[in-house]
Amino acid sequence: MRTVYLNGEYLPENEAKVSIFDRGFLMADGVYEVTSVLEGKLVDFEGHAVRLERSLNELNMPHPITKEELLDVHRELVRLNDIDEGMVYLQITRGAPDDRDFVFPDPETTPCTVVLFTQNKPGLANSPAAKKGMKVISIDDQRWGRRDIKTVQLLYPSMGKMMAKAAGADDAWMVEDGHVTEGTSNNAYIVKGNTIITRQLSNDILHGITRVAVLRFAKEAQMQVEERLFTIEEAQDADEAFITSASTFVMPVVEIDGKAVGTGEPGSVAGRLREIYLEESIKAAV
Template sequence: MRTVYVNGEYLPEDQARVSIFDRGFLMADGVYEVTSVLDGKLIDFDGHAVRLERSLGELEMASPVTREELLEIHRELVRLNDVNEGMIYLQITRGAPSDRDFVFPDAETTPSTIVLFTQNKPGLADNPAARKGMRVISIEDMRWGRRDIKTVQLLYPSMGKMMAKKAGADDAWMVQDGFVTEGTSNNAYIVKGNKIITRALSNDILHGITRAAVLRCAAEAQMEVEERNFSIDEAQEADEAFITSASTFVMPVVEIDGTKLGDGTPGSVATRLREIYLDESRKAAI
């Protein structure tokens, strides 16, 4: 049985409790992060911690722990649950006032709620899907306008994944005003003539921690990167495509809305970037 962390306590998962009045449950009034673990060490922890602080700040929400305390909690959960490859999920909400109300509770009297738990994922780095590639469909992006804040309101992305599943695909890319924003839980890229193209940062997409790291890897490998909008039509004519996220790292995309890219197998740029990212991430892991 897993040991989880709830508001300062390490507990067996079946003893973990959160109030029914918690605003994360009632209002999706919370933020989250997912940090990968490889070889028992944390990948890109500092990047996730910085983004967490930004998300909290944008929502005027207090953090119940310091960055140093958060690192220690992550490491202790890895130790207690003997995680070699996997993920740590972290969620902070505005807390549990005495009753339901749209108005934010007083932070002085309603402390934030913080929970963390681990997910063991043996073979996370050596994922067979990376050798096969994934198929995506396109759907309309119907999320709220502040996708740069990593909130727990994930209903539409969840619906998008179900749309993909029903269509026999692996995931969905969301489209707004004719251009791809991102995947349901990942950033999206295409490759044309060895140039990597991905949407520029704004409120329209999540500022991916893996995205930032992969683009640094690309620059160091002297790959050309262009940050701009692209359409599904352009993507279908690309040489290759891929996604990035904390749990998939770099994952090739081989089909978009039924159209195969190239010969329908993972491209060389995505494959090489995955190798570089995993190698560099392992070196820098804490």
């Protein structure tokens, strides 16, 4: 049985309880982060901690735990649950007031709820999916306008994954005003020649932590990076396509809306970036 963390305590997962009045449950009033674990160490922890602070600030939510304390909790959960490869999930909500109300509760009397748990994922780095690539479909992007804040309101991305599943695909790329925003839980990229193309940062997409690292590694490897809008049609005609996220790292996309991308096989750029990312991230992991 897993040990989880809840508001300062390490508990067996079946003993951890959250109030029915918690605003994460009633209002999706919460933020989250997922940090990967490779060889028992945390990947890109600093980036996730910084983005967490930004999300809390954007929602005018208190900071109930310091970065140093958060690192200690992550490490302790990895140790207690003997995680070699997997993930640590973190969620902070605005807490549980005495009753349901649209108005934010007073932070002086309603402390935030802080939850962390681990997910054991053996073979995360050597995922078979990376060798065969994934298939995606396109769907309309019907999310709220602040996708740059990593909130727990994930209903539409969940629906998108189910749409993909029903279509025999692995994931969905969301499209707004004719251009790809991102995947349901990942950033989207295409490759044309030696140029990697991905949507520029704005409120329209999540500012991916893996995205930052991968683009930095790409530039260091003398690859060209162009941050701009692109369409599904352009993606279908690209040489390669791929996604990045904390749990998939760099994952090739070989088919979009039933049409093969490039050769229909994982491309060399995505493959090389995955190798570099894993190698460098494991070296820098904490």
